[in-house]
Amino acid sequence: MIRIHRAALPAWVYVVAICLGGCMSERNAQIPSTAERVAEGTGDVSYRAPDNGRVYVFDRNDDRIVFTGDVDKDQLVVVDTKNDRITVGDKVVSEKSLHPGNAHRIFFESGTSAQTAGHRMNEGNTNTGNNPNNTSGSMR
DSSP, rough: HHHHHHHHHHHHHHHHHHHHHHOOOOOOTTSTSSEEEEEEEEEEEEOOOOSEEEEEEEEEETEEEEEEEEEOOOOOOETTTTTEEEEETTTEEEOOOOOOOEEEEEEEEETOOOSSOEETTTTTEESSOOOOTSSSSOOO
């Protein structure tokens, strides 16, 4: 009986690990269904926008959006987990919001450029790009 119990424990742990891994969200409800998943990874992830649009960087493990913002055609979006930042073009648009080892996804929605050149952080910080004294950086 003891041998069966010892053999069953690793199988039980394996099943739990699969269930937890499978329980990660595919996308957050705040990401429109029209946005396509274009990149994913547990390390650095990047994506070059084929057109003007909006990107959503989603942390699957924590089920949260870590960045949302407008991008121009050919701008490179980089989720840099080593340096804990997200860049769009040559601008840092988010710092200290990433958890290394988590799975990050980039979603892209074409043609949805906002009226302003700002970006929105999901943590409640909003930059509409309309404040001339704002030095946090806009994406364009």
